Amino acid sequence: MQNLLNQHVDCFHPKILVEKVRSGKRTQRLEPLFAGYLFIKLKPGEQNWNKLRSTRGILRIVGFGNTPATIDQTVIDQINARLASVTTQGGLKSGQAVELDDGPFKGLNAIFQCYDGDERAVVLINFMQKHQRLKVPITSLTLAN
Missing domain, CATH: 2.30.30.30 (SH3 type barrels.)
Structure with a gap:
């Protein structure tokens, strides 16, 4: 992701706090919500996908044929809102x-x-x-x- 940021590409890599039990201890750590994927936002009119394809760390761009998949900004906003909700809730709460x-x-x-x-x-x-x-x-x- 750092290589994309160096190219001034707007990236979104949602992470979530996951609680796991390891060696009998309950631990929390941040993990990617969509492992292996991140979202990018190009400036209007910028369609230089070749620059992205050749960026170190990028295996491929998700798409249909030669057309990259697009996601509406409202979906990204909803993911952000839900991540914020999960973060404030934490683990299990009394009464659940x-x-x-x-x-x-x-x-x-x-x-x-x-x-x-x-x-x-x-x-x-x-x-x-x-x-x-x-x-x-x-x-x-x-x-x-």
Whole structure:
């Protein structure tokens, strides 16, 4: 991307904060939203695609035949807005619906309550007409549909 910036090409490489569990520790890091892709914006009337094709680090330009694909600016604005929303929300929030995808309660829906250390979470499941608190590994939770 730096090579494009050196040529004064307007680039957009959206990244998102991803939370993963590695070696039993919950870590966060920025990862590309669209791995291997970035968006560029050319100035009106500028169609020098050959300059871009020969830029170090660019494998190819996504397109149809010899015509590069175009994306409306409103789509880029929506991606930016949604990225900002995800960034402010962070990880799981109390009250969010989750699904257990591991262990004896696999497939059950639950309500996320809070994190319990680096590896576990407290959730509520509806069991025998009552809400029951469970401590489960964070890795066994996914957002419910």
